[in-house]
Amino acid sequence: MxxxxxxxxxxxxxxxxxxxxxxxxxxxxxxxxxxxxxxxxxxxxxxxxxxxxxxxxxxxxxxxxxxxxxxxxxxxxxxxVVHVPEARRVFPEMTVLENLRMGSYIASARAERAKNIERGLMLFPRLKERIGQLAGTLSGGEQQMLAIARGLMARxxxxxxxxxxxxxxxxxxxxxxxxxxxxxxxxxxxxxxxxxxxxxxxxxxxxxxxxxxxxxxxxxxxxxxxxxxxxxxxxxx
Ligand SMILES: Nc1ncnc2c1ncn2[C@@H]1O[C@H](COP(=O)(O)OP(=O)(O)O)[C@@H](O)[C@H]1O
Ligand SMILES: [Mg+2]
The missing domain is CATH 3.40.50.300 (P-loop containing nucleotide triphosphate hydrolases)
Structure with a gap:
């Protein structure tokens, strides 16, 4: 193989x-x-x-x-191939939802954006509760979840x-x-x-x-x- x-x-x-x-x-x-x-x-x-x-x-x-x-x-x-770097670089002045949307900038991912957001929120229910919150105000662990969920947006x-x-x-x-x-x-x-x-x-x-x-x-x-x-x-x- x-x-x-x-x-x-x-x-x-x-x-x-x-x-x-x-x-x-x-x-x-x-x-x-x-x-x-x-x-x-x-x-x-x-x-x-x-x-x-x-x-x-x-x-x-x-x-x-x-x-x-x-x-x-x-x-x-x-x-x-999607890289989620060290030290969770989320966009602090954007909400959780806006950060997730930023993850689907490639054309093939954009078509499935809503589905992928839903999938990310299923994996990280904490993010769902904080969907409108500014990312900079999340805890370190929540920012890490967001960084991974955003990476998943590119499928x-x-x-x-x-x-x-x-x-x-x-x-x-x-x-x-x-x-x-x-x-x-x-x-x-x-x-x-x-x-x-x-x-x-x-x-x-x-x-x-x-x-x-x-x-x-x-x-x-x-x-x-x-x-x-x-x-x-x-x-x-
Ligand atoms: N931008 C850089 N310029 C010069 N040296 C660097 C740079 N980034 C990392 N290093 C050095 O490269 C080595 C490996 O670093 P890194 O890959 O970050 O290790 P790890 O992720 O395993 O902790 C370290 O000795 C580090 O000091
Ligand atoms: Mg390292």
Whole structure:
């Protein structure tokens, strides 16, 4: 089976500082795959290369037969690869509803806007209660929900999620991970970047551990959870 996304031997540098070294990973259709690692390992940089916000120095990235290295960010979105970046950038002066509408700017998504808004509000009932509220007045967790719901407005085939659980209360962390599993069950493949190693390996089919720009380990979520190096480094064992 050809993976939906295949990244091979990705090298990236910020100026002279090399941050990614030969990163290879894949996401099969229907999977949640997680990329875990400590702060500064290069997780966000990897996602920014895939969504073409950054230009790799070397390597290949193929999504559903399309060479991503030849495309501009908006063309990557049009293929169905949607990046929900770190630090939830919602439009603070717009309402929840207006933010959601902003997510369906590509033509193919506009036709199904009402249906997609409804789907997002089903996944995040809290947003429904706050539909007319300015996004800047939402709690951190609600802003994260809005950022994900807005990403879903473009009908992604592959959702790139950067640290969706960052800074959330334990209860909300559970909600977010449950919702990611639900989004996946509805047919969206997910590449999930996280420092919450335990929760993300629990919901992922497969995972990769990134250590200072290199893939140090990979395997099924289950096998990585049981791995002694993973336990020692991330699970406080
Ligand atoms: N815009 C930038 N310019 C220079 N270095 C950067 C920039 N963004 C990130 N870095 C560096 O690249 C490395 C990887 O960062 P990042 O991908 O954000 O890691 P992670 O998401 O795993 O925490 C870090 O050493 C970070 O300091
Ligand atoms: Mg990051």
């Amino acid at each position: 050809t993976p939906l996304l295949e990244v091979r031997d990705l090298d990236f540098a910020y100026g002279d500082v090399q941050v990614l070294r030969g990163v290879s990973l894949s996401v099969n259709a229907g999977e949640i795959v997680t990329l875990v690692g400590s702060n500064g390992a290069g997780k966000s940089t990897t996602l920014r290369n895939i969504s073409r916000l950054l230009r790799p120095r070397a390597g290949t990235m193929v999504f559903d037969g399309h060479d991503l290295t030849r495309l501009a960010p908006h063309q990557v979105v049009a293929l169905g 992604p085939r592959l959702l790139l999620l950067d640290e969706p659980s960052l800074g959330l209360s334990p209860l909300l962390v559970r909600t977010i991970f449950d919702t990611i599993a639900q989004i996946n069950a509805q047919g969206t493949s997910v590449l999930l970047v996280e420092q919450n190693v335990y929760q993300s390996l629990r919901i992922a089919a497969r995972g990769y551990v990134l250590e200072t720009g290199r893939i140090a380990l990979s395997g099924t979520g289950e096998s990585l959870l049981a791995n002694s190096e993973v336990k020692a480094a991330f699970l406080g064992a």
